[in-house]
Amino acid sequence: MNVLYLRIPNSEFLYEEKHVTNPIIQVAPAIFQIQVPVPFPLKTVQCYLVREENGWTMIDTGLQYEPAHQAWADAFQTLNIEPRALRQIIVTHAHPDHYGLAGHFQNLTGAPVYLLEHEIEIATFEWQADGERMDMLAQYFKRHGLASNIAASVYERQMQVLAMVQPQPVMSPLHEGATIAIGEEAYRIIWTPGHADGHIILQRADGLAFTGDLVLMKITPNIARWPGLARNPLGDYLASLDKVESLHITRALPGHRAIIQTWTARIAELRAHHAARLNECFNAARNCTAYQICLEVFPRLKSVDEMRLALLETLSHLEYLVAKGRMTRQEKRLAPDQEVVLYTARRAAD
Ligand SMILES: [Zn+2]
Numbered sequence: 001m002n003v004l005y006l007r008i009p010n011s012e013f014l015y016e017e018k019h020v021t022n023p024i025i026q027v028a029p030a031i032f033q034i035q036v037p038v039p040f041p042l043k044t045v046q047c048y049l050v051r052e053e054n055g056w057t058m059i060d061t062g063l064q065y066e067p068a069h070q071a072w073a074d075a076f077q078t079l080n081i082e083p084r085a086l087r088q089i090i091v092t093h094a095h096p097d098h099y100g101l102a103g104h105f106q107n108l109t110g111a112p113v114y115l116l117e118h119e120i121e122i123a124t125f126e127w128q129a130d131g132e133r134m135d136m137l138a139q140y141f142k143r144h145g146l147a148s149n150i151a152a153s154v155y156e157r158q159m160q161v162l163a164m165v166q167p168q169p170v171m172s173p174l175h176e177g178a179t180i181a182i183g184e185e186a187y188r189i190i191w192t193p194g195h196a197d198g199h200i201i202l203q204r205a206d207g208l209a210f211t212g213d214l215v216l217m218k219i220t221p222n223i224a225r226w227p228g229l230a231r232n233p234l235g236d237y238l239a240s241l242d243k244v245e246s247l248h249i250t251r252a253l254p255g256h257r258a259i260i261q262t263w264t265a266r267i268a269e270l271r272a273h274h275a276a277r278l279n280e281c282f283n284a285a286r287n288c289t290a291y292q293i294c295l296e297v298f299p300r301l302k303s304v305d306e307m308r309l310a311l312l313e314t315l316s317h318l319e320y321l322v323a324k325g326r327m328t329r330q331e332k333r334l335a336p337d338q339e340v341v342l343y344t345a346r347r348a349a350d
Helices: 066-078 102-109 117-126 132-143 148-163 233-245 263-284 290-297 304-323
Strands: 003-007 014-018 024-028 031-037 044-052 055-059 086-090 113-116 171-174 179-182 185-191 200-204 208-212 251-254 286-288 327-335 338-345
Touching: 024 066, 024 251, 031 066, 044 251, 086 102, 102 113, 113 117, 117 171, 132 148, 132 338, 148 304, 233 263, 233 304, 263 290, 263 304, 286 290, 290 304, 290 338, 304 327, 304 338
Parallel strands: 055 086, 086 113, 113 171, 208 251
Antiparallel strands: 003 014, 024 031, 031 044, 044 055, 179 185, 185 200, 200 208, 286 338, 327 338
C-alpha cells in the first residue's frame, strides 16, 4: 500500500491517500469503471472507459496527481489499450477531478475533448493559468467573512488545484439535446446545471446513463456559488432534478460512490436534504456573514477543502433564499478597504 501525505501550506490538515488496489470494475457490457485517486476528501473520482469496435471512449479523467497516473496506467495495461486507440474524451463538467487530465490525455493520444458548449466557456474562465481568477476568489471569500488566515490557506489550495488541471485541452463543443455515439450506442446529451453550470449527463435508450455528479448516493453533490458564475446555482440544481426525474434512468453510472438504481427515490432524498438545509440557513441568518452562518450549519469542518466547499454551499442556499425574496443581502463597509456582505432572513414579524 502506498501512503502519501499531502502538505497543505498554512494549515495543519493532512490527507492520507491510499493506493486503490482494484480500481477497474466492469459495470456493463463493454463499460469499465476506473477508480482514480484524487487528493481531496472524496478520495476517488469514477471515470469510465467504453470499448468500441475500433477504439475506446474515455468519460472523465481525474487530475494531475501521481496516484491518478498510476491508476490510468494500470487500467490501460489491464484492458490492453494503446494510447492511440483512445478515440474521444468526454468530460461531464469542468471540475478539476473530472477535467484535470483531459489535456494530458489529449496530448498523449490526439483524441478530441468534448464538453457542453457552455462548459467550455466556464472552463476557459475558471482555469485561467495566470491566477487572476484565484485572486478574485480570495477577495470573494474575504467579503463573505472568511478569516484572513483561512482565506490565505484557501488561496494556496486553489493555486494547487490550478496546477492539477494543466495542461489545458483544446475543447470541442457538445450541444444540449443532441446525441453522441459511444461504442455502438447513441447517447442523448442532457444539460443539468447546478453542481456545475455546464454539467451534462449522457443517457441511452435502454435507461443506462453516465450521470457525473448530478445525483450521488450517500453524499450530496456540492452546490457551490462561485463568483462570476451562475447567480442561483441551487435554483438551477433543483430545476435539473425536476428535469431528469421523469427520464427513464434505470442504471446511473456516477462520478462518485455507488451505481444508482433507485433514481427517483434518491432525487426525492436530495430535494429533502436541500429543503432542510435551506431551513437551517434561514434560521441562522440574523445580520450575519455567510461564514458565520456556515459555521452554525456545518459545525464539524475538518479541513481547508471542507471549509471552502461548505462556505460556497452555504452561499448557494443563502442566494436561493434571496432570489425567493425570503432573505436580504446587504453590504457593509468595515474599513475603507474592507467590505462584508451580511444576510438577514425576512421573518414574519419583520
Ligand atoms: Zn466530482
